[in-house]
Amino acid sequence: MSLITNGPKVALLGLILESNRFARPAQQKDFLSLTCLRAKSLIDEANSSNPSLAIEFASFVKTMNASGDWDPCPIILMASRPLGPIQKDVFEAYCAEVVANLPEDIDAVYLCHHGAMVAEHIDDADGYIAREIRKKVGPKVPIVMTLDLHANVSDELCASVDLVCGYRTNPHVDQFDRGQEAAFALRQILAGLAKPKIVHIKLPLAPSSITLLTASGPLGQVIDYGQRRQAELGGEIMNVSIFGNFIFSDVPQNGVSIVVTARSNFNIAKNLAEEIAELTWIKRSLFVRDLTSFDSAIKIAQDQNREPVIFADSGDNPGGGGTGRTTQLLIELIKADAKGVMYGSFFDPKLAEEAKGLVVGSRFKAAFNRESNQQKWEEYDEPFTADAEVISLHDGQVVGRLGIFSGRKMSLGNCALLKIGDIKVVVISERSQTADPIFFEMFGQNIASAHTVIVKSRGHFRAGFKTWFDDKDVYEIDTVGLTSPVLERWDFRNVPASSFPFDKDAAWSI
Ligand SMILES: [Zn+2]
Incomplete structure (x- = not known):
């Protein structure tokens, strides 16, 4: 002893x-x-x-x-x-x-x-x-x-x-x-x-x-x-x-x-x-709440006569298992020629690697989701290309600044900031939810300069971005993806069927 x-x-x-x-x-x-x-x-x-x-x-x-x-x-x-x-x-x-x-x-x-x-x-x-x-x-x-x-x-x-x-x-x-x-x-x-x-x-x-x-x-x-x-x-x-x-x-x-x-x-x-x-x-x-419809979101994004807002891409939250690479919102915003948008973050190591090989300021055909290979969880990760400019590059070694990642060292891999029309798109190489302004700030971007910020995050972004956005400025968008909060869309096999809100008449007592 x-x-x-x-x-x-x-x-x-x-x-x-x-x-x-x-x-x-x-x-x-x-x-x-x-x-x-x-x-x-x-x-x-x-x-x-x-x-x-x-x-x-x-x-x-x-x-x-x-x-x-x-x-x-x-x-x-x-x-x-x-x-x-x-x-x-x-x-x-x-x-x-x-x-x-x-x-x-x-x-x-x-x-x-x-x-x-x-x-x-x-x-x-x-x-x-x-x-x-x-x-x-x-x-x-x-x-x-x-x-x-x-x-x-x-x-x-x-x-x-x-x-x-x-x-x-x-x-x-x-x-x-x-x-x-x-x-x-x-x-x-x-x-x-x-x-x-x-x-x-x-x-x-x-x-x-x-x-x-x-x-x-x-x-x-x-x-x-x-x-x-x-x-x-x-x-x-x-x-x-x-x-x-x-x-x-x-x-x-x-x-x-x-x-x-x-x-x-x-x-x-x-x-x-x-x-x-x-x-x-x-x-x-x-314990039931509605989302902003996708069509309304595009209209709000196009409205130049309002205060700045933040959108949550609710269907694709990497913090809940989302792929971080669904395209629905990005493609429609490009089509709508939305102005003053900061969009983060798209998980695409191949695209980030290609951008890293280019000179800042150069233009190229950005191919998103070239790695998508039709697995069932990639249903919404549509490959597409867009004319883009390389605005900035970063090695992705950052320390979280505000909210849930505050003070935490993070490795996001090769990162690039691309500009498509008037939409700045953050591309990252480690799948992570955009819950902290550092995802934009690592490129020297100022959140206050955006008309619309869009984040692939469900709720944690609220703590990271509250400096700029109150609850009234937050829109949770009904987008597709592995974390769509619209429960009727999912084929749950194991959640007890007698639970509210699946069963509106669910009963319980001590
Ligand atoms: Zn949690």
């Missing part, structure tokens, strides 16, 4: 993926291109000033550093940008690696997940991993887990961990706070100040992503309510997390989840979870 103690030994690991059932499967290369870090390189990246990995992971590590002694045991963190189900062999290799590398003498585990991961062979991939970790470490070792607000939470997951800590904002600007909260909670558990009891209630309410903003709307209201009640209960409750679900995962565990963790008293958690669930259910009709 060692005479020197370095504090609790805490295993750090996670597999982060938001799976859209209709998108291309996530492969090993998709994790390698975003986050795949092990051992010392993982802890070093977490401790760096602008980490490239999940902000809550870095925050958890930094909070543990600042709150006392500990012995970090970094195992692996893998993250992909949102895509389809993770391939079976990649998932199995990850599970085998973490189980093999979890030391016998571990004191606690931190799991950093998104929570809406599907594997090719397992619907509840996050719950499966949580259970495997629990099996390995036994019933007494505390496991704390952070999750995205869009997690599809299951009973199995909640039964396998001691604390679930979900984001409370959408756009997700509280990732740092949640990592911090998970670390402080773990400190309390390790100090014997809490023996957490988790209660999970799943509602038959499976809303579309556009109804889940938190600055206004029903989800924000119930989250605020939960926080108020937690404060009123004076420390008896450790955490209240309300998950909106990610509808495109198309899994049996789709649906809003209320997860309440009590310090030790199960009944207090149960009563509060039921109270929040009833309030959420009463508000269910508010």
Whole structure:
């Protein structure tokens, strides 16, 4: 037995993926291109000033550093940008690696997940991993887990961990706070100040992503309510997390989840979870929202006598598994000869590479989507060409400036700013949602100079662009693509059919 103690030994690991059932499967290369870090390189990246990995992971590590002694045991963190189900062999290799590398003498585990991961062979991939970790470490070792607000939470997951800590904002600007909260909670558990009891209630309410903003709307209201009640209960409750679900995962565990963790008293958690669930259910009709029609959007874009506005290309959000290369909006804007448009960002490595080989100021026939090869998820990625000018080039190494990517190092690969008519088009080589003005600013562009900004993002752009655009200036456009929020368009096979709004007469009671 060692005479020197370095504090609790805490295993750090996670597999982060938001799976859209209709998108291309996530492969090993998709994790390698975003986050795949092990051992010392993982802890070093977490401790760096602008980490490239999940902000809550870095925050958890930094909070543990600042709150006392500990012995970090970094195992692996893998993250992909949102895509389809993770391939079976990649998932199995990850599970085998973490189980093999979890030391016998571990004191606690931190799991950093998104929570809406599907594997090719397992619907509840996050719950499966949580259970495997629990099996390995036994019933007494505390496991704390952070999750995205869009997690599809299951009973199995909640039964396998001691604390679930979900984001409370959408756009997700509280990732740092949640990592911090998970670390402080773990400190309390390790100090014997809490023996957490988790209660999970799943509602038959499976809303579309556009109804889940938190600055206004029903989800924000119930989250605020939960926080108020937690404060009123004076420390008896450790955490209240309300998950909106990610509808495109198309899994049996789709649906809003209320997860309440009590310090030790199960009944207090149960009563509060039921109270929040009833309030959420009463508000269910508010979880429906309309988009701006495509034709209206083109007319608005052509109107030169209005204030500047921002459009969300709702159908093609790479942050929800969209390809980032649908053409519907861009082609129609070119045809309409729209003026003063900044459009970002089109994912097209071949086009960016070609532009890189040209001199700034030169003109060429820009061929979009030459790589599209008719897979079912590329249905809307139409190849087309347009006369373009190369305005600027960039290596794509940036640090996020505002909103969800703020302070986070990002690699966007070769990037080019092209001009087609009076439309400036950002082309990137790593598929990413345009949630930060840096996508335009890296080329020296000023957002304030645009008449219309168009982003391939569903909702997170609101936090990045609020300096220039209030809610009244935001238009969510009904475009085609893998993230179209019009639920009737999708052939969901696994979302419980008895859920609202699929079943308008859906019933639920405690
Ligand atoms: Zn999310």
